[in-house]
Amino acid sequence: MITLNQPKAPRYYRIYPCLVMSYGITIATVFGCMENFARYTGGLCSASQSTIAKETGVKRQTVNKAIKELKEIGLITDTTIDKGQHPHWYDVPEFDEERWRFTSRDQPDDFEMKKQ
Numbered sequence: 001m002i003t004l005n006q007p008k009a010p011r012y013y014r015i016y017p018c019l020v021m022s023y024g025i026t027i028a029t030v031f032g033c034m035e036n037f038a039r040y041t042g043g044l045c046s047a048s049q050s051t052i053a054k055e056t057g058v059k060r061q062t063v064n065k066a067i068k069e070l071k072e073i074g075l076i077t078d079t080t081i082d083k084g085q086h087p088h089w090y091d092v093p094e095f096d097e098e099r100w101r102f103t104s105r106d107q108p109d110d111f112e113m114k115k116q
Contacts, residue, residue: 012036016095023069029056030066031075031095038092044079045090
């Protein structure tokens with residue numbers, strides 16, 4: 001069995017304002033961290049929830065919830081074959097801000113993201 005070691009990501013990552021405004025800082029931060037890890041492995045992130053939690057400064061359970069929401073949004077895809085307790089591999093393509101837009105820029109409470 002071949003094991004790939006996930007390279008250590010720098011302690012900084014992109015935070016996209018449109019994600020923050022639509023889904024909150026936690027979702028945006030977890031996505032930015034995962035995107036950064038994926039940058040070193042051809043678009044796949046295998047960092048554990050604990051590693052992402054440590055990097056972002058939130059609890060592992062918070063990362064778990066954020067990953068579920070990111071999958072529902074369609075920003076990441078779980079490509080793990082056996083989804084048991086094995087490490088998960090997430091396809092995390094680079095975020096394309098041009099693909100996303102706000103439905104309303106005038107009413108901050110009504111922000112939603114939609115794919116164009």
